[in-house]
Amino acid sequence: MIFYLTVIFGCQLAGELLKMALELPVPGPVIGMVLLFAGLVIHRGIPADFAKVGDAFLANLSLLFVPAGVGVMLHMAMIGEQGLAISVALVGSTLATISVTALIMRALSGRRNDDGISEGDVSDG
Structure with missing residues (x-):
């Protein structure tokens, strides 16, 4: 090990x-x-x-x-001063991550209709 x-x-x-x-x-x-x-x-x-x-x-x-938590506590004043910018960055990056993940999931999984059949599996004839 x-x-x-x-x-x-x-x-x-x-x-x-x-x-x-x-x-x-x-x-x-x-x-x-x-x-x-x-x-x-x-x-x-x-x-x-x-x-x-x-x-x-x-x-x-x-x-x-633990070290990250200690770092946050040491710089609490700076975090307080930049709180709005940090909040906007966190919310924006979270929304971007969710959106990109959804788009990739949609592209990789293929679309399914109500019967659970992929649209590519349905024949026209």
């Missing part, structure tokens, strides 16, 4: 290094996550021990929010 934990942190480190070396506008952990995903696709699956490490991370996910 230590090996897979090292793989996860190694991917994050590789993402940070790529971000700095190539001056990419994407956060290093996101690049690391893409690298990890590519590795799992190449491996064609998730090893059982790797899944156990991932489950352990998910079981303790709430602990990872």
Whole structure:
């Protein structure tokens, strides 16, 4: 299990290094996550021990929010000053996310009529 934990942190480190070396506008952990995903696709699956490490991370996910919560509390005055802008950004991004998700879902699922038959399955004759 230590090996897979090292793989996860190694991917994050590789993402940070790529971000700095190539001056990419994407956060290093996101690049690391893409690298990890590519590795799992190449491996064609998730090893059982790797899944156990991932489950352990998910079981303790709430602990990872403690630093973010502390940061919010430290900057409460600034958040108060920018409250309207933050609220507009949150509402706007939420609406955009819901809209894009709905459009993609609609495009990928195909339209269904009242009988549950796809419109492409109905013959004209």
